[in-house]
Amino acid sequence: MFTISIDQFEGPLDLMLYLIKDKKLDLFDLDILVLIEQYQLYLEQMHEQRFEIATEYISEFAGLIEYKSKKLIPTIKAEFEEELPEEPVDIVARLLAYEQAKKASEYLKTQYEQRMQLLSKTPTTFTGQYDTIKEQTPQDLYKAFEKVMARLRLMNPYEMKTTNRELSISDRINELRAIISHREHVFSLTDLLNESEDIHTLIVTFLAILDMIRLRELDFTTTEDVVYLQRRAYG
Incomplete structure (x- = not known):
């Protein structure tokens, strides 16, 4: 039973x-x-x-x-x-990939909670057509990330690759600065996360974005379904 x-x-x-x-x-x-x-x-x-x-x-x-x-x-x-x-081989491969994705989500949640207090104290100055749609909170960022992870777990278990690549958050921040410099002033968080090639990069990317918001390099806002990021203006 x-x-x-x-x-x-x-x-x-x-x-x-x-x-x-x-x-x-x-x-x-x-x-x-x-x-x-x-x-x-x-x-x-x-x-x-x-x-x-x-x-x-x-x-x-x-x-x-x-x-x-x-x-x-x-x-x-x-x-x-x-x-x-080769059904047993196929199922085992899918289950292992799915299990890895679940563990990655659990790790991310722990890391996210550690950054939550710092991020929640960071003011945002998002400007433009999205700034009055909804009061934004750090939890909205996490929900957006969870949607990406859930979709990959359920729809594309083989795409949840693991890697031996060592990528620190500080290194990823530097990479993101270069990537974002060629983006529109406002862009989707989900689009940026979807470009990650493996689980490790996906998690590090999200944590790097949290730190960039804390460092006031990025602002964010949300609609009902989308989290938008905006490069801050300097000077």
Whole structure:
């Protein structure tokens, strides 16, 4: 009997990670048939409890069942087995990438909270057509970042790459200064974050932006859906 409802998960991969940990399965030596069975039992229980199950869970389940049927049906020709998709390898790769992304989000939250007090005391002087749309807070910046991370986790798990590159916040600030100097005076935070090539760069970019706001090199404001950054005028 599962005690966690489906609306507490971010998507199929989040659910699968929960099932792997709950059933003490080995992610690096994954028994895909056991995982499929647990996934099916969970969806059936949620259906019986009349929870609404999002399409993405059903689509993932259909792919798992297709693999299971090919795995279990006896074949006459040995060549058929060679054509069997590498589903366990595929799922493990996606789960590892997703798990890495979740850990990155947790690390970011810790770093963000450490900067929160300093940033919240920094006045903003955002000017232009956006300046009276909404009172801006540091939390709006974090929400915008979380949306980028969530989209990558759910839609593009393979794009959440890891890297051995060492990039400090101060180095990233210098890089951003050069990048921003060629931008329009006002630009989207999300667009800037989306240019990151890997998880590490994504996190460091966000923390660098927080520090640039604290140093009063950037101002920010928000609409309902977008956080805008603005280069400060000097002189």
